[in-house]
Amino acid sequence: MTTGSDIAAGRLGADRIAEDFAEIHPPLDRRTALIESSRCYFCYDAPCIEACPTGIDIPAFIKGIATDNVKGAAQTILTANIMGGMCARVCPVEELCEDACVRNHQEEKPVTISALQRYATDHVFLGGEQLFSRAVDRQARCRGRRWPGRPGLRPPPRRARP
Numbered sequence: 433m434t435t436g437s438d439i440a441a442g443r444l445g446a447d448r449i450a451e452d453f454a455e456i457h458p459p460l461d462r463r464t465a466l467i468e469s470s471r472c473y474f475c476y477d478a479p480c481i482e483a484c485p486t487g488i489d490i491p492a493f494i495k496g497i498a499t500d501n502v503k504g505a506a507q508t509i510l511t512a513n514i515m516g517g518m519c520a521r522v523c524p525v526e527e528l529c530e531d532a533c534v535r536n537h538q539e540e541k542p543v544t545i546s547a548l549q550r551y552a553t554d555h556v557f558l559g560g561e562q563l564f565s566r567a568v569d570r571q572a573r574c575r576g577r578r579w580p581g582r583p584g585l586r587p588p589p590r591r592a593r594p
């Protein structure tokens with residue numbers, strides 16, 4: 433008896449795929465983001481940073497949102513963690529930064545760091561803004577440069593390093 437694989441392309445319709453991959457939590461709007469960011473104390477020795485595996489300067493980016501500098505907030509996040517947009521959705525913040533937030537001791541409700549992080553990164557991704565430029569490829573520039581001496585002579589190729 434043979435058992436054939438039931439793996440096949442296109443078994444799910446577009447509606448089912450959209451439903452399965454929909455966001456679990458709705459995004460913050462500008463007003464909610466401003467209110468939520470104003471809950472942060474901008475702690476000097478912020479325990480939320482200590483708890484973040486990527487060391488994002490959380491009070492700094494929240495300050496950016498609170499002052500309507502959302503692009504600057506995104507730059508702070510993505511400089512520390514280029515996957516910051518994804519981490520805002522999948523990181524277990526309830527065990528990391530949000531668990532460490534001092535607001536837990538006062539109101540038993542932390543600053544919603546992940547939602548604010550998502551707000552900032554979505555702002556630049558959905559707006560199509562470029563925050564970083566590609567580094568100059570110095571070796572490529574060198575390869576294209578003419579070598580002094582005979583016309584058309586190029587420098588010898590570099591040997592691969594072991």
Ligand code: SF4
Pocket residue numbers: 471472473474475478479480481490491532533534535543545
């Ligand atoms: S611990 Fe909470 S209140 Fe303090 S800086 Fe971090 S997010 Fe803000």
